[in-house]
Amino acid sequence: MIVSLSSSAVRGIDGYIVRVEVDASNGLPCCSIVGLPDPAVREATERVRSAIRNSGYDFPSRRITVNLAPANTRKEGSGFDLAIAVGILAASGQLALDESVREYILLGELSLDGRVMAVRGVLPCAVAARENGFRGIVVPAANAQEAGYVHGLRVIPATDLGGIARRLAVGGLENACAEGEPAAGPESSHEAGGLDTTSGSGRGAGPAARWPEDLADVAGQAAAKRALEIAAAGGHNLLMIGPPGAGKTMLARRLRGILPPLTWDEALEVTRIYSVCGMLPPGGGMVTQRPFRAPHHTISYAALVGGGMADPRPGEVTLAHNGVLFLDEATEFRRDALEALRQPLDEGHIRIVRSSGAVLFPAGFTLVMAANPCPCGYFGDPVRPCTCPPGRVSSYLNRLSGPLLDRIDLHVEVERPRFGDIQGRAGSVTSSAVLKRVTAAREFARERLAALGVPSNARMGREHIRRAVRLSPRCRELLAHVFDQLQLSMRAYDRILKVARTIADLDASTEVGEEHIAEAVQYRGLDRSPVPVRVPDDEGSRPTSRQPARPMRD
Amino acid sequence: MDDWRYWLALSRARGVGPRKFLRLIETLGSPERVFSRTCGEVAAAISVTLETAKGILENRPGRFEDEQMEAMARTGTRLVTFLSDEYPPLLRTIYDPPPFLFARGRCLLELFRIEGVPGADRPWVAVVGSRKATAYGRAVAREISFGLARAGAVVVSGMAQGIDSCAHRGALDAGGDTVAVLGTGVDVAYPASNRGLIAEACRSGAVLSEFPMGEGPEPWHFPMRNRVISGMCRATVVIEAGETSGALITADLALDQGRDVMAVPGPAGAPMSRGTNRLIRQGAALVESAGDVLAALGIEARAVHREAPREQGVPDGPAVMSFLDAGPATVDQICEGTGFDAGRVMSCLTVLELEGLVEKGQGAVYCKRRMAE
Numbered sequence: 001m002i003v004s005l006s007s008s009a010v011r012g013i014d015g016y017i018v019r020v021e022v023d024a025s026n027g028l029p030c031c032s033i034v035g036l037p038d039p040a041v042r043e044a045t046e047r048v049r050s051a052i053r054n055s056g057y058d059f060p061s062r063r064i065t066v067n068l069a070p071a072n073t074r075k076e077g078s079g080f081d082l083a084i085a086v087g088i089l090a091a092s093g094q095l096a097l098d099e100s101v102r103e104y105i106l107l108g109e110l111s112l113d114g115r116v117m118a119v120r121g122v123l124p125c126a127v128a129a130r131e132n133g134f135r136g137i138v139v140p141a142a143n144a145q146e147a148g149y150v151h152g153l154r155v156i157p158a159t160d161l162g163g164i165a166r167r168l169a170v171g172g173l174e175n176a177c178a179e180g181e182p183a184a185g186p187e188s189s190h191e192a193g194g195l196d197t198t199s200g201s202g203r204g205a206g207p208a209a210r211w212p213e214d215l216a217d218v219a220g221q222a223a224a225k226r227a228l229e230i231a232a233a234g235g236h237n238l239l240m241i242g243p244p245g246a247g248k249t250m251l252a253r254r255l256r257g258i259l260p261p262l263t264w265d266e267a268l269e270v271t272r273i274y275s276v277c278g279m280l281p282p283g284g285g286m287v288t289q290r291p292f293r294a295p296h297h298t299i300s301y302a303a304l305v306g307g308g309m310a311d312p313r314p315g316e317v318t319l320a321h322n323g324v325l326f327l328d329e330a331t332e333f334r335r336d337a338l339e340a341l342r343q344p345l346d347e348g349h350i351r352i353v354r355s356s357g358a359v360l361f362p363a364g365f366t367l368v369m370a371a372n373p374c375p376c377g378y379f380g381d382p383v384r385p386c387t388c389p390p391g392r393v394s395s396y397l398n399r400l401s402g403p404l405l406d407r408i409d410l411h412v413e414v415e416r417p418r419f420g421d422i423q424g425r426a427g428s429v430t431s432s433a434v435l436k437r438v439t440a441a442r443e444f445a446r447e448r449l450a451a452l453g454v455p456s457n458a459r460m461g462r463e464h465i466r467r468a469v470r471l472s473p474r475c476r477e478l479l480a481h482v483f484d485q486l487q488l489s490m491r492a493y494d495r496i497l498k499v500a501r502t503i504a505d506l507d508a509s510t511e512v513g514e515e516h517i518a519e520a521v522q523y524r525g526l527d528r529s530p531v532p533v534r535v536p537d538d539e540g541s542r543p544t545s546r547q548p549a550r551p552m553r554d
Numbered sequence: 555m556d557d558w559r560y561w562l563a564l565s566r567a568r569g570v571g572p573r574k575f576l577r578l579i580e581t582l583g584s585p586e587r588v589f590s591r592t593c594g595e596v597a598a599a600i601s602v603t604l605e606t607a608k609g610i611l612e613n614r615p616g617r618f619e620d621e622q623m624e625a626m627a628r629t630g631t632r633l634v635t636f637l638s639d640e641y642p643p644l645l646r647t648i649y650d651p652p653p654f655l656f657a658r659g660r661c662l663l664e665l666f667r668i669e670g671v672p673g674a675d676r677p678w679v680a681v682v683g684s685r686k687a688t689a690y691g692r693a694v695a696r697e698i699s700f701g702l703a704r705a706g707a708v709v710v711s712g713m714a715q716g717i718d719s720c721a722h723r724g725a726l727d728a729g730g731d732t733v734a735v736l737g738t739g740v741d742v743a744y745p746a747s748n749r750g751l752i753a754e755a756c757r758s759g760a761v762l763s764e765f766p767m768g769e770g771p772e773p774w775h776f777p778m779r780n781r782v783i784s785g786m787c788r789a790t791v792v793i794e795a796g797e798t799s800g801a802l803i804t805a806d807l808a809l810d811q812g813r814d815v816m817a818v819p820g821p822a823g824a825p826m827s828r829g830t831n832r833l834i835r836q837g838a839a840l841v842e843s844a845g846d847v848l849a850a851l852g853i854e855a856r857a858v859h860r861e862a863p864r865e866q867g868v869p870d871g872p873a874v875m876s877f878l879d880a881g882p883a884t885v886d887q888i889c890e891g892t893g894f895d896a897g898r899v900m901s902c903l904t905v906l907e908l909e910g911l912v913e914k915g916q917g918a919v920y921c922k923r924r925m926a927e
Contacts, residue, residue, distance in 0.1 A: 385825030
């Protein structure tokens with residue numbers, strides 16, 4: 001007898017439906033799984049055998065064949081256990097399944113004693129279930145909350161094989177309601193518009209308590225705080241340069257506190273990613289805070305952008321989706337890893353191609369990088385002397401490639417605070433005040449951005465800038481003056497206009513004025529050449545093969 | 555002309571340093587003539603063994619010299635030899651003057667005198683300092699060089715990063731003349747970022763080096779180069795120098811050569827001014843402007859006024875400027891001092907920068923740009 005059930009698996013961060021067919025026939029007793037199972041799936045046989053026996057059923061002494069369709073896709077993970085076990089029970093005649101079971105997805109890992117254990121990626125599977133017209137989904141009880149975020153899908157929590165088998169038996173599904181649906185629907189919280197309620201785990205403690213990091217904790221650093229505000233309002237990427245201990249990390253951590261809260265759709269997207277990575281908190285609550293990811297500079301290429309052999313996994317760029325990716329000591333990161341950031345920075349997603357196919361991961365984040373001004377970190381410090389040879393000072397920041405710097409609109413230099421600063425005063429600006437301004441600026445820009453079809457000022461292309469930023473003759477004059485006098489490279493031009501647009505938004509001004517442009521110019525520190533050279537000319541002075549590599553004395 | 559090959563060959567011979575080289579040409583005539591002498595004559599002239607003398611004479615011009623001549627022809631480089639009128643007169647007087655200098659740019663004779671005024675020697679002044687200069691040091695270097703060049707002095711420096719580059723820049727900005735003495739061959743742009751500046755210096759002054767064409771930067775070149783810089787000049791002005799800066803070597807050499815040493819003071823405890831402050835403590839003349847330098851040299855400073863930039867436009871400008879009067883400050887300090895928010899201060903600083911009133915240094919420090927007095 002053949003039994004056919006539905007389960008689901010995840011590829012990339014999208015779920016897809018897997019049909020689980022179980023056939024019990026006469027022959028030598030054995031149980032084989034076909035359909036490109038990976039080891040974890042193949043081992044399901046053993047888990048299922050014990051789970052069935054320990055749930056009071058018999059494991060049939062027959063020849064059992066399990067097929068996972070589509071048969072040509074590699075299957076990973078342990079989520080098929082439940083479907084296989086139920087299928088075997090039905091195929092061996094120990095369980096008469098309800099007709100409507102075919103409208104449900106079965107998901108869950110079995111332990112040897114028959115309990116149903118939590119699995120990764122329940123949310124994308126639930127989304128796939130709804131999109132494919134399924135009526136409901138059976139999930140491990142621990143994942144019920146997560147599955148419940150998908151509206152219009154009935155969620156049946158499973159705690160043990162015996163229990164769920166009885167639920168799925170004839171007539172069991174109809175009166176499921178009587179047994180009480182899980183407290184799945186977060187309707188209440190989501191209709192209230194706020195995402196303050198996390199899972200039932202009591203983490204939701206109100207917005208104030210959730211942001212222990214406040215801008216007010218940072219003494220001084222007015223310029224950097226202003227840059228953070230602009231970054232938050234316009235979605236601009238930010239580079240902070242300063243000596244060790246200047247508070248670069250401290251400042252970066254406070255960026256997400258001044259970003260507007262996640263919308264429902266954004267939160268769902270983030271939760272989906274974290275669900276696939278198995279990083280949701282116990283109980284499977286929704287991710288309600290913008291992610292803040294700060295990978296260490298030794299991170300590998302694959303870990304940063306995503307990858308893996310057969311089945312690519314999301315990397316840090318995807319985990320930072322809708323949030324902040326912070327790269328401390330940016331110059332120390334592997335060059336290839338940094339360069340790989342270019343696609344996500346441009347397009348908001350990253351495409352990873354493997355022999356088995358391509359996967360698209362969302363990766364729309366605000367990039368914050370921090371770097372020391374030189375290898376020892378103290379170049380330009382008013383008190384501590386820098387111990388680096390001058391050549392290395394100038395080459396140090398060159399490790400960040402031009403194309404990458406092109407995608408970073410704001411450069412800001414951070415000073416090491418003096419003792420008096422820390423002692424004397426806490427910052428006067430609180431995160432909530434800044435958040436208010438940021439929200440207002442985003443609101444102000446929304447209509448214009450919608451008309452242009454871009455998500456933020458930072459993503460404006462040259463054509464968008466031309467349409468969104470109208471320059472008065474005086475502004476033009478100012479810009480010409482700026483490029484002439486301050487030795488800015490032309491690549492700064494678009495960045496200045498974009499940042500000026502955001503500053504104007506913060507000012508609630510439809511026109512970009514001189515003062516906005518003037519301020520934006522200050523955030524292009526790295527485009528200035530240290531010693532002004534007027535006539536680029538190389539008459540006869542060709543570099544020799546002996547390149548200066550050694551330190552020299554003045 | 556072809557004589558140059560013998561100069562090059564003789565300087566490369568084993569056992570011939572600058573001193574022996576000069577003794578040879580004093581007693582035996584030009585290098586070409588030296589090569590036609592016997593071992594005995596050479597050995598007697600510079601008191602070496604016959605063996606060494608033989609080695610010297612065997613080192614006749616060869617492929618290397620031909621290649622050098624080719625490279626010189628390609629870049630329009632001359633050899634200014636010790637016997638030439640072009641050889642800087644002050645440099646002749648030091649203990650170990652280089653026998654010749656490779657030179658690109660204008661004829662040095664034009665730089666010795668003010669044209670049409672017989673006897674009016676133009677002072678050559680070295681302006682040197684750290685490669686890791688602060689905004690303050692850069693500003694002062696440019697301002698002093700600007701003033702010196704306006705007053706008719708020739709600004710000599712080493713074309714390194716930092717103070718040296720700013721010194722050349724300042725002199726060029728004033729439309730004055732500047733001489734760069736390199737620690738590499740004159741056809742090597744080092745640091746590469748100064749390629750344009752070297753080309754400019756060639757046009758309105760000269761670029762000199764005692765090292766062969768194509769020679770890269772070797773660590774021992776720079777102290778040698780420094781003795782030439784200080785030796786050519788009447789005075790050496792050290793603008794910023796850390797505790798171990800090479801600029802201090804130049805100052806020591808200048809003292810050995812009997813030249814004046816002057817230093818620009820820095821704030822107490824500033825790492826980049828430790829060296830200069832120490833020089834002052836040891837008796838170097840304290841200078842704050844081109845006028846001070848000229849006065850110390852006994853030259854009447856011709857009033858050089860850079861037209862004072864007009865303050866205009868920005869309403870917040872005066873407040874920020876008066877705060878910066880007290881010294882360089884970070885954006886933070888300006889915000890606190892003026893009570894403006896960061897955005898307003900940043901915007902204002904750009905305008906002040908454009909007006910040439912304020913300069914930005916390392917690490918978000920802004921300072922008032924000082925004007926030539």
